[in-house]
Amino acid sequence: MYKINCKIGEGTFGQVLECWDRQRKEMVAIKIVRALKKYREAAMIEIEILQQPGKHDKGGNRYVQFRDWLDYRNHICIVFENLGPSLYDSLQENNCRSFPIDLVLMHDLSMIHTDLKPENILPLSLEYVEVPDCKSPSRSPSTDFKTLPKSSAMKVIDFGSTTHKKEDLNYIVSTHHYRAPEVILGHGWSYPCNIWSVGCILIELCKGKALFQTRKNLEHLAMMERVLGTLPEHMLKKLELVWPEGASSKESINAVMKRPTLQNLIMQHVDHSTSDVIHLLQGLLRFDPSERLTAKEALRHSFFRE
Numbered sequence: 001m002y003k004i005n006c007k008i009g010e011g012t013f014g015q016v017l018e019c020w021d022r023q024r025k026e027m028v029a030i031k032i033v034r035a036l037k038k039y040r041e042a043a044m045i046e047i048e049i050l051q052q053p054g055k056h057d058k059g060g061n062r063y064v065q066f067r068d069w070l071d072y073r074n075h076i077c078i079v080f081e082n083l084g085p086s087l088y089d090s091l092q093e094n095n096c097r098s099f100p101i102d103l104v105l106m107h108d109l110s111m112i113h114t115d116l117k118p119e120n121i122l123p124l125s126l127e128y129v130e131v132p133d134c135k136s137p138s139r140s141p142s143t144d145f146k147t148l149p150k151s152s153a154m155k156v157i158d159f160g161s162t163t164h165k166k167e168d169l170n171y172i173v174s175t176h177h178y179r180a181p182e183v184i185l186g187h188g189w190s191y192p193c194n195i196w197s198v199g200c201i202l203i204e205l206c207k208g209k210a211l212f213q214t215r216k217n218l219e220h221l222a223m224m225e226r227v228l229g230t231l232p233e234h235m236l237k238k239l240e241l242v243w244p245e246g247a248s249s250k251e252s253i254n255a256v257m258k259r260p261t262l263q264n265l266i267m268q269h270v271d272h273s274t275s276d277v278i279h280l281l282q283g284l285l286r287f288d289p290s291e292r293l294t295a296k297e298a299l300r301h302s303f304f305r306e
């Protein structure tokens with residue numbers, strides 16, 4: 001039924017292969033999930049979730065389209081429409097040079113994805129264009145171009161960690177760099193944790209590299225304070241952010257010191273509408289999740305109306 005073409009991705013759950021669907025006569029992406037109980041169970045939840053976005057996503061232009069699933073030799077195989085290489089792959093391909101931020105599409109989320117990151121945002125178009133990179137640090141003509149998807153339409157993939165909104169969600173979620181402060185501090189989380197991740201992704205698209213490149217909680221919170229200002233006292237509760245005294249090394253202190261403030265970062269990497277971008281990011285990256293912009297509010301922001 002499917003003819004394997006090549007491998008296009010890999011993740012915790014297994015491998016993703018590009019295959020030819022002989023029946024539908026189209027290229028598809030098939031996620032072959034590891035043949036272990038815990039991954040099989042998670043895959044079945046992902047399939048259940050994948051069948052739901054259709055209801056909210058009329059026209060199918062926000063989430064990856066689910067085609068089918070099968071159980072092959074104890075591997076759950078999930079068949080998706082084939083999308084282009086992820087934003088993460090594109091950033092790597094461009095030697096971490098920044099992406100124009102108008103390539104970003106925000107989503108009206110009705111479930112909590114919990115793992116939004118550049119690896120999980122894929123362009124619809126398989127066609128690419130070369131555009132001059134005005135901010136390239138190099139003078140060499142061969143590297144003064146970056147390769148961008150022809151269309152700015154993007155889709156979200158990987159519903160393996162998606163959860164329905166419930167009370168008492170307080171286990172650790174999200175890939176470290178995109179993890180919201182309330183998740184790190186163990187306060188419980190909800191939709192706003194996705195919004196925080198979106199803020200981090202937008203910055204990464206402007207900057208070309210992840211902003212909070214750390215796996216240490218204390219260092220991560222210190223970096224957040226450096227970029228965004230002091231964490232509100234009620235979020236720290238009785239916890240004291242012992243920094244720099246509590247740093248594990250000099251390198252760790254330097255890594256924090258190297259972070260610019262949000263304003264400086266945007267000024268360095270964005271050419272136009274800087275005040276709009278800064279204002280949007282300040283809303284997406286508010287420490288207190290109850291004050292953070294919702295997805296709907298973010299979509300109404302003047303940045304997206306221009």
Ligand SMILES: Nc1ncnc2c1ncn2[C@@H]1O[C@H](COP(=O)(O)OP(=O)(O)OP(=O)(O)O)[C@@H](O)[C@H]1O
Nearest residue numbers: 009010011012013014016029080081082083119158
């Ligand atoms: N529909 C698709 N079209 C093209 N490439 C895809 C598609 N789905 C997945 N990929 C590629 O495979 C990679 C891994 O897919 P996915 O994130 O679903 O796997 P995962 O095992 O759940 O990953 P993680 O470790 O992040 O949980 C993606 O980053 C992307 O490069």
